[in-house]
Amino acid sequence: MEEREIFAKFPALKGKVPFIPLANLPTPLTPMEKLSSHIGAEIWVKRDGLSHPVYGGNKIRKFEFIFADILRRKARVVITGGGLGSHHTLATAVIARQFGLKAVCCYFCEPLGEEIRQNLLMTVPLGAEFHFCGDYPGLALSFLWQYLRHLLLSRRPPYFIYPGASSTLGILGYVNAALEIKAQLDSMGLPEPEAIFVAVGSCGTFAGLLLGAKLANLKSRIIGVQVTEESIANRRKVAGMVNKTARFLRTLAPEVPPVEMEAEEVELWGNYLGPGYAHPTPEALRAVELAGELEGLPLETTYTGKAMAALLDYAKANPGKCLLFVDTFAEKPALEVGDYHRLPKQFWPVFDHSHKVPCWCLTGWLKPGYCWKKGAQL
Structure with missing residues (x-):
């Protein structure tokens, strides 16, 4: 199993941060060629749905x-x-x-x-x-x-x-993911995407990507698509999570550069939520259908469908741009169904x-x- 990028970049964290290997990493970073052709943009997907042989996802x-x-x-x-x-x-x-x-x-x-x-x-x-x-x-x-x-x-x-x-320790999983994305882009000789889209529920995945992008010097816009009410997902909360996790890392390894994020820096889009958490929207339903039909990528309407809907609208408004979708949905669960x-x-x-x-x-x-x-x- 490959060394996690967070430990490769900051070796002083080894042995200080609790860690046990569970995920099949790195997860694939692949082009969505049919969807790209259909929309008129260059769309890639980070397939975290394949992170575990039994039940993947973020x-x-x-x-x-x-x-x-x-x-x-x-x-x-x-x-x-x-x-x-x-x-x-x-x-x-x-x-x-x-x-x-x-x-x-x-x-x-x-x-x-x-x-x-x-x-x-x-x-x-x-x-x-x-x-x-x-x-x-x-x-x-x-x-x-x-x-x-x-x-x-x-x-x-x-x-x-x-x-x-979405605790401080949980956020580290997506600090590592952002470092992993940067390493994959570099090894594949790919330019950094214009923007990276991810669903935002309890905010930990989004906060981790934001902090990881700062630590990796990844210049892409990290755009979070809100799928829960504002009391649960909001800019101030996300910025606080980023800053708390950054301070935690620096207390363990001073080699980690300081990061301080203001709420105004957080790009959190709230216009794809619909009536509320887990309520399907027409845009999410269309995005799920399109990703499944053209790419065979299974999405759902609570999280990833709404994030994909936001990406597709952005792609239509900004033709030709390179965009990355972080898929957080378990693609192929290998689980028994009970009564x-x-x-x-x-x-x-x-x-x-x-x-x-x-x-x-x-x-x-x-x-x-x-x-x-x-x-x-x-």
């Missing part, structure tokens, strides 16, 4: 640092959460099982679709513990309760992974709306259109 890069920290702390239980169709919780369960750890996953509502159901069913055989919590306030309360419960049960602190794995009856009963209406279960979701009572259990989004 989380595996982050987990190389986070799970190393989990093992160092000798935690036995990992607590995390996300939307009902969360790729993050699924990836967490995959890697937790790899190390014999218990994944405790808490879920909030999002608009239903076949992908959501499929992700839940693929998580079932992995031995995860499932908890439905309705909305964001419920998610926070669920995290607190599950942490205390497992602390008492095991007499050992569980390890909490922020949704999206939804093995899930807690609160999840059953996701698969069969005839099941009626009580729900104490505050947001669902205040905004009935938010609640899929009331049939508004089925």
Whole structure:
């Protein structure tokens, strides 16, 4: 397995940053020739969907640092959460099982679709513990309760992974990715792209690319496409994450150059979100269809479809430009599909709306259109 670019560039970080190799890196950097011809631009893709033989995507890069920290702390239980169709919780369960750890996953509502159901069913055989919590306030309360419960049960602190794995350690995964992109461009004799597009949910992937681009002296514009509400994804938050991670690296290795980013420097596009998180938009649906039809590249409408829609609009407005798309979606999951009856009963209406279960979701009572259990989004 190849040495990570972050350690090649800053050798003093070796042994100081927790790290365990999990991903198949470097991931391919390939041209999208048919899509380029169709749109009239030079479009490339960084295929992080192939980062792991079982379940790829952007989380595996982050987990190389986070799970190393989990093992160092000798935690036995990992607590995390996300939307009902969360790729993050699924990836967490995959890697937790790899190390014999218990994944405790808490879920909030999002608009239903076949992908959501499929992700839940693929998580079932992995031995995860499932908890439905309705909305964001419920998610926070669920995290607190599950942490205390497992602390008492095991007499050992569980390890909490922020949704999206967007902690300082997780961000290092995409600092490394930006350094990797620069190394690939140089080795292939390619010019730097005009712009690099990536979906922005919990902001860690985007923050890592921004910091990594600074450290790699990569001049491309890094454009984040917002797929969550502004309270979760915003310029000030991203700049803060970049600066905190840069300071963390410098405390370990003074050879890392100082980086200080202002919120105004962050290019975060918010006009592709649509009605909200996980709500498909016509632009995202068209982008998913086009990438699949012309390139055989599987995307989805929550994250990568919206980011691709932004790239395509930019390409049309700027013909002939070289652009790079960072694909964060797991392309070829090699996972068994389980039976939804093995899930807690609160999840059953996701698969069969005839099941009626009580729900104490505050947001669902205040905004009935938010609640899929009331049939508004089925």
